[in-house]
Amino acid sequence: MFLRRAGIEQERMQQNKMADGTEEHILVIEAGRTHSRYLRDLWLYRELFLILAWRDIIVRYKQTVIGITWSILRPLLGMIAFTIVFSKIANLPSDNVPYPLTVYAAMLIWQFFSNTVSIGSESLLNNSNLISKVYFPRLIIPSTSMTVSLTDFLISALVFIPLFFYYRFLPDWRIVFLPFFVFLTILVSLGMTYMISALNVKFRDFRFAIPFALQLGIYVSPVGFISSVVPGKWRLLFSLNPLAGIIDGVRWSLFGTPLYLPSLVMSIVISVLLLAGGYFIFRAMEREFADVI
Amino acid sequence: MSKPVISVEHLSKYYEISHQKRGVDTFVESATAFGKGLIERIRHPFSPNRAHVDLEEFHALDDVSFEIEPGDRVGIIGRNGAGKSTLLKLLSRITEPTKGRIVMRGRVACLLEVGTGFHPELSGRENIYLNGAILGMKRSEVKAKFDEIVEFSGVEKFLDTPVKRYSSGMYVRLAFAVAAHLEPEILLIDEVLAVGDSEFQKKCIAKMNDISRSEGRTILFISHNTSAIQSLCKTGILLKAGKLAAAGKINDVLDLYQKN
Ligand SMILES: Nc1ncnc2c1ncn2[C@@H]1O[C@H](COP(=O)(O)OP(=O)(O)OP(=O)(O)O)[C@@H](O)[C@H]1O
Numbered sequence: 229m230f231l232r233r234a235g236i237e238q239e240r241m242q243q244n245k246m247a248d249g250t251e252e253h254i255l256v257i258e259a260g261r262t263h264s265r266y267l268r269d270l271w272l273y274r275e276l277f278l279i280l281a282w283r284d285i286i287v288r289y290k291q292t293v294i295g296i297t298w299s300i301l302r303p304l305l306g307m308i309a310f311t312i313v314f315s316k317i318a319n320l321p322s323d324n325v326p327y328p329l330t331v332y333a334a335m336l337i338w339q340f341f342s343n344t345v346s347i348g349s350e351s352l353l354n355n356s357n358l359i360s361k362v363y364f365p366r367l368i369i370p371s372t373s374m375t376v377s378l379t380d381f382l383i384s385a386l387v388f389i390p391l392f393f394y395y396r397f398l399p400d401w402r403i404v405f406l407p408f409f410v411f412l413t414i415l416v417s418l419g420m421t422y423m424i425s426a427l428n429v430k431f432r433d434f435r436f437a438i439p440f441a442l443q444l445g446i447y448v449s450p451v452g453f454i455s456s457v458v459p460g461k462w463r464l465l466f467s468l469n470p471l472a473g474i475i476d477g478v479r480w481s482l483f484g485t486p487l488y489l490p491s492l493v494m495s496i497v498i499s500v501l502l503l504a505g506g507y508f509i510f511r512a513m514e515r516e517f518a519d520v521i
Numbered sequence: 522m523s524k525p526v527i528s529v530e531h532l533s534k535y536y537e538i539s540h541q542k543r544g545v546d547t548f549v550e551s552a553t554a555f556g557k558g559l560i561e562r563i564r565h566p567f568s569p570n571r572a573h574v575d576l577e578e579f580h581a582l583d584d585v586s587f588e589i590e591p592g593d594r595v596g597i598i599g600r601n602g603a604g605k606s607t608l609l610k611l612l613s614r615i616t617e618p619t620k621g622r623i624v625m626r627g628r629v630a631c632l633l634e635v636g637t638g639f640h641p642e643l644s645g646r647e648n649i650y651l652n653g654a655i656l657g658m659k660r661s662e663v664k665a666k667f668d669e670i671v672e673f674s675g676v677e678k679f680l681d682t683p684v685k686r687y688s689s690g691m692y693v694r695l696a697f698a699v700a701a702h703l704e705p706e707i708l709l710i711d712e713v714l715a716v717g718d719s720e721f722q723k724k725c726i727a728k729m730n731d732i733s734r735s736e737g738r739t740i741l742f743i744s745h746n747t748s749a750i751q752s753l754c755k756t757g758i759l760l761k762a763g764k765l766a767a768a769g770k771i772n773d774v775l776d777l778y779q780k781n
């Protein structure tokens with residue numbers, strides 16, 4: 229069904245190009261018609277994207293000290309707690325990497341994902357005044373909400389510098405692959421955000437399930453432990469969670485720990501599918517946002 | 522040669538209104554309703570579907586057609602709930618029509634309220650840029666008109682104060698000042714002047730008159746304020762319960778409206 233929709237969209241796009249050729253701004257609005265210029269509109273509205281991102285960041289860091297401290301403190305406290313529970317109490321292995329480092333790397337990825345989803349899933353509701361009063365491609369709203377969590381992520385990543393010094397640990401050439409894994413995290417986070425934010429507009433009880441799901445999620449992702457402690461027969465099932473492969477990849481690129489390829493491949497495929505699925509669900513529900521919000 | 526800037530053909534907008542206790546859907550309710558419906562279907566396969574009984578279609582706008590020539594200043598009038606705002610929302614693409622077709626020639630800007638997207642924590646200066654972008658202005662456009670905007674608003678002194686510290690009048694002035702410097706070919710305005718003191722209202726009407734006279738812009742203006750409409754608009758459209766009741770010279774349309 230989604231594929232057919234995309235096909236129609238392409239057809240309409242060509243029609244519009246011809247109409248545009250006449251130098252005038254001609255806009256045809258028709259009932260039941262798929263919005264053919266969506267991607268072009270997204271590009272036209274890029275300044276709005278930037279300014280909303282700027283707004284979110286300014287508001288978040290208006291109280292600079294609290295904002296920055298909080299974004300550093302959260303993953304750090306999480307790391308300490310998980311290190312105590314999983315390493316000191318449960319005595320789990322860590323591939324000869326200092327346990328706090330292993331946890332911190334995963335914690336950053338996890339919190340980036342979880343912050344994006346939890347801020348993003350509320351974003352449409354928080355901007356309901358914009359949605360009911362002006363037109364713009366609504367995809368901009370959940371997309372902007374990622375900039376805050378991305379900033380937080382980058383700030384808290386700086387803590388790696390003192391950590392590396394303290395543990396006298398230096399990443400090797402593999403670190404050049406790190407951005408790729410962050411990019412995959414972005415795909416997963418956006419896909420989930422698009423999907424959940426759209427469902428949140430129509431189904432108002434959805435929002436109560438999200439924090440709960442996110443809290444469980446940290447335990448089915450290899451944050452407090454490394455993936456190789458998962459028994460072999462469960463490994464593929466475990467890898468259905470795209471963050472599992474991504475976190476393994478991050479650890480591989482930072483610490484040179486072994487990489488389990490099937491899991492990584494699955495992560496890549498699922499990330500792309502999630503983003504595409506999220507996008508199509510969002511587009512399908514978007515047309516009635518202004519009416520129901 | 523002049524083609525209509527806006528032509529509206531058989532435009533309708535239906536809303537589904539539910540007669541439940543609460544307006545919002547919940548996922549759990551939808552899922553259970555779906556389940557119940559399914560069971561109902563299985564048990565009584567030939568009875569009418571009950572799930573849809575409490576959903577009603579409401580015709581906010583019903584088969585409306587009209588055309589607007591370039592440079593027209595059109596007043597849209599009608600009682601509360603007649604569908605005026607709905608019409609503007611359709612023209613500005615905020616919501617989609619249920620039936621019909623709209624063709625527009627030119628850049629459109631829509632003002633359903635002033636100060637959409639103003640953030641209370643941000644300063645007046647920051648909000649000018651934010652609101653400008655939300656209304657569809659480029660950053661460079663806002664920059665070029667910044668001084669004009671500030672002068673029009675008359676809040677120079679408070680430019681770096683968060684707008685949550687503004688009086689409501691100052692807030693509206695700043696918001697309207699941004700909107701008044703939009704330069705679309707088609708400007709859609711919903712009752713935004715009801716707020717603000719009468720002196721400022723006059724200033725705004727004058728500004729809008731200016732804009733449309735000197736630059737030949739098309740304006741659609743909703744208001745319950747008869748004198749504001751009379752001073753700005755040449756033609757009028759009267760909506761009555763979602764239907765087009767009259768269209769023509771503004772004074773004729775106003776007469777008709779006031780007679781009923
Ligand atoms: N999102 C919505 N869902 C359901 N009904 C709606 C929705 N928006 C508007 N309506 C209904 O559509 C009708 C027309 O509303 P509209 O806002 O266009 O009225 P209006 O002419 O602008 O009135 P007013 O003069 O009070 O501003 C109203 O009866 C309203 O209840």
Ligand SMILES: [Mg+2]
Binds near residue numbers: 605606607711
């Ligand atoms: Mg209205």
